[in-house]
Amino acid sequence: xxxxxxxxxxxxxxxxxxxxxxxxxxxxxxxxxxxxxxxxxxxxxxxxxxxxxxxxxxxxxxxxxxxxxxxxxxxxxxxxxxxxxxxxxxxxxxxxxxxxxxxxxxxxxxxxxxxxxxxxxxxxxxxxxxxxxxxxxxxxxxxxxxxxxxxxxxxxxxxxxxxxxxxxxxxxxxxxxxxxxxxxxxxxxxxxxxxxxxxxxxxxxxxxxxxxxxxxxxxxxxxxxxxxxxxxxxxxxxxxxxxxxxxxxxxxxxxxxxxxxxxxxxxxxxxxxxxxxxxxxxxxxxxxxxxxxxxxxxxxxxxxxxxxxxxxxxxxxxxxxxxxxxxxxxxxxxxxxxxxxxxxxxxxxxxxxxxxxxxxxxxxxxxxxxxxxxxxxxxxxxxxxxxxxxxxxxxxxxxxxxxxxxxxxxxxxxxxxxxxxxxxxxxxxxxxxxxxxxxxxxxxxxxxxxxxxxxxxxxxxxxxxxxxxxxxxxxxx
Numbered sequence: 001x002x003x004x005x006x007x008x009x010x011x012x013x014x015x016x017x018x019x020x021x022x023x024x025x026x027x028x029x030x031x032x033x034x035x036x037x038x039x040x041x042x043x044x045x046x047x048x049x050x051x052x053x054x055x056x057x058x059x060x061x062x063x064x065x066x067x068x069x070x071x072x073x074x075x076x077x078x079x080x081x082x083x084x085x086x087x088x089x090x091x092x093x094x095x096x097x098x099x100x101x102x103x104x105x106x107x108x109x110x111x112x113x114x115x116x117x118x119x120x121x122x123x124x125x126x127x128x129x130x131x132x133x134x135x136x137x138x139x140x141x142x143x144x145x146x147x148x149x150x151x152x153x154x155x156x157x158x159x160x161x162x163x164x165x166x167x168x169x170x171x172x173x174x175x176x177x178x179x180x181x182x183x184x185x186x187x188x189x190x191x192x193x194x195x196x197x198x199x200x201x202x203x204x205x206x207x208x209x210x211x212x213x214x215x216x217x218x219x220x221x222x223x224x225x226x227x228x229x230x231x232x233x234x235x236x237x238x239x240x241x242x243x244x245x246x247x248x249x250x251x252x253x254x255x256x257x258x259x260x261x262x263x264x265x266x267x268x269x270x271x272x273x274x275x276x277x278x279x280x281x282x283x284x285x286x287x288x289x290x291x292x293x294x295x296x297x298x299x300x301x302x303x304x305x306x307x308x309x310x311x312x313x314x315x316x317x318x319x320x321x322x323x324x325x326x327x328x329x330x331x332x333x334x335x336x337x338x339x340x341x342x343x344x345x346x347x348x349x350x351x352x353x354x355x356x357x358x359x360x361x362x363x364x365x366x367x368x369x370x371x372x373x374x375x376x377x378x379x380x381x382x383x384x385x386x387x388x389x390x391x392x393x394x395x396x397x398x399x400x401x402x403x404x405x406x407x408x409x410x411x412x413x414x415x416x417x418x419x420x421x422x423x424x425x426x427x428x429x430x431x432x433x434x435x436x437x438x439x440x441x442x443x444x445x446x447x448x449x450x451x452x453x454x455x456x457x458x459x460x461x462x463x464x465x466x467x468x469x470x471x472x473x474x475x476x477x
Contacts, residue, residue: 066259067155075145076259078102078110084286085115086271087190090263096152098252100140100165100265103148110142118269120216122171133269152257159260161210162191167267170221172283173214177392179222179229181421183266185395186284188300189424191264193290201312202299207262211241219244228392231370235307236300280416281446288424297395297425301378305396308374314398322402322472323359324349325376327385327393331364335386336455337408345461352465358472365390382406382468386457391418399426404471406430408459413452414444430467435460437467 068075078101081089088111094101100117102110117140118133143151164187172178195204212233214222219242223229233240243251251258271277276285302312326349329336337345346362353360361380365373377383377393384406385391394405405422409415411433422429423440431438438444451457 064158065155066158068149075103075148077104077145080110081262082190082193082290083111083116084190084271084289085274085277086267086269086283087186087287087290088116088263088265089190089194090265091261093260093263093265094148094152094156094257095251095260096257097255098248099138101148101151101257102140102142103145104142105144107142107144113140113142115270115273116140116265117167117267120167120169120267120269122169123269123272156257156259159211159258162207162262162264163260164191164209164212164264164266165260166212166214166217167265168216168269170217172268173217173222173229174224175389176224176226176228177389177417178283179224180232181392181395181417182283183268184232184300185297185421185424186271186287187264187266189284189287189292189296190266190290192296192299193287193292196291196293198293198295198299200295200298202295202302204299209237209240211243213243213248214245215248217245219246226366226370228370228373231307231374232300232304236303280420282416282420284424285420294426301396301398305374305378308371308378310375310378314378321357321359322381323361323379324352324382324468325361325363325380325384327383327388327390328362328364329386329388329390332366332388334455335388335453335457337386337457337459338455341457341459341461345459345464348461348465349468352468356469356472358468365393382471384408384464387413387415387418392421394418394422394427395425397425397427401474402471404428404430404468406432406464406467408432408457410449410451410454410457411436412444412449413447415446415448416443419443428471432459432464434458435463437463 066076076092078093079091080102081091083089090102092103094103104110113135117135119135119139121133123129123133166173166183168183173183191206191209192198192204195206198204222244268283271283271286274286274289276289277283279285298312305314306312326345328342330339330342336342349360349362352358361376363376368376373393374396377396378398380397381400381402382404383391383394383397386408391405391407397403397405405418405427407418407429409431413433414431419429419431419440429440431443
């Protein structure tokens with residue numbers, strides 16, 4: 001009787017199997033997207049000998065506590081990885097008693113303190129208010145490694161991974177626009193500067209944000225009234241933990257020093273010292289001085305819309321059926337079009353629908369759920385409306401040759417908010433004063449004339465429809 005015999009692999013098959021295994025391991029470690037998280041960075045490689053742990057071989061103690069090297073007295077120095085006013089990426093940043101410490105033996109390489117941090121108080125106008133925001137040794141100190149060794153003692157607690165430290169009061173945070181199109185917008189533009197090759201898919205090996213610390217804001221005062229802020233943050237970083245003012249104070253009261261592995265440090269008052277802010281009034285503007293990919297925002301946009309149940313390729317470009325979305329404020333009671341102009345605009349847009357087959361949506365954003373808002377914006381080719389919070393959803397549109405944002409102002413009025421946001425994402429922008437239009441290449445000065453906030457804003461619906469036809473007739477990228 002013949003027995004079943006399983007032959008051993010020949011040498012060539014063994015080699016091929018080994019190569020296949022190596023390839024699988026390589027693929028699994030690359031192109032992981034925003035979810036992939038790293039262990040602590042240079043601290044572990046340069047300052048912790050995890051292969052020879054002490055304390056009875058307890059690796060956990062080495063993970064959370066760093067002793068200075070006994071012989072060399074080596075103290076990890078703070079590295080300013082990237083910096084623009086208001087936006088700084090630090091490695092090895094220290095915190096003790098509520099004060100941030102930059103430890104370096106080359107203080108001349110550190111940016112000026114007022115461009116990194118502030119006292120974190122409310123931003124108000126006036127010379128005295130500006131002085132009150134300037135940081136002191138209570139907010140941040142720059143010290144040598146020798147001073148650090150004496151000040152911090154023989155050990156320090158390690159906070160590993162990536163931390164976003166928000167040094168702002170809740171003044172602007174509790175607003176959908178200022179969160180999604182300024183603070184979070186600037187945060188990701190800063191962090192993504194570490195990967196200037198992000199593709200349109202948004203895939204990046206950057207470690208996921210581990211935690212966010214609101215040093216001057218409590219847990220009840222970072223959310224907006226529409227609850228969009230938490231949607232944006234939690235859909236992008238589901239594993240994120242948050243700490244607030246009380247937590248910051250609790251850590252300070254412990255009287256123990258902490259070293260943070262990597263920190264994205266943001267501060268609106270510090271950004272106000274930069275030329276980008278002075279030119280636009282936009283907090284995020286300074287972050288755009290850093291390196292970056294053309295597709296830097298795609299990571300956030302794709303994660304948010306997928307969380308809302310859409311594919312990231314929705315409205316992939318000029319081959320899709322165009323979608324026009326008019327965000328109406330006619331029931332808002334403030335900053336509205338003249339009734340007859342609103343009705344004429346709606347009539348003109350529906351005529352485009354009937355003549356060309358475009359999808360036309362006339363919506364009040366406050367009447368839609370968060371999922372509905374995000375899904376609609378993600379599908380939209382042309383978004384229009386009176387200057388207002390509803391236009392914030394333009395950040396979920398997919399840039400293409402035809403993607404356009406149209407904003408209506410009272411004649412003579414202008415604000416950079418949505419023009420700057422659209423331009424930063426590579427979208428075409430058109431502002432309207434009745435029948436006169438202007439683009440990002442030739443903008444009026446910022447102005448808030450009488451009538452800017454009123455309910456008699458004029459717009460020529462036929463001029464708007466004409467512009468829509470021109471934008472949607474573009475045939476190539």
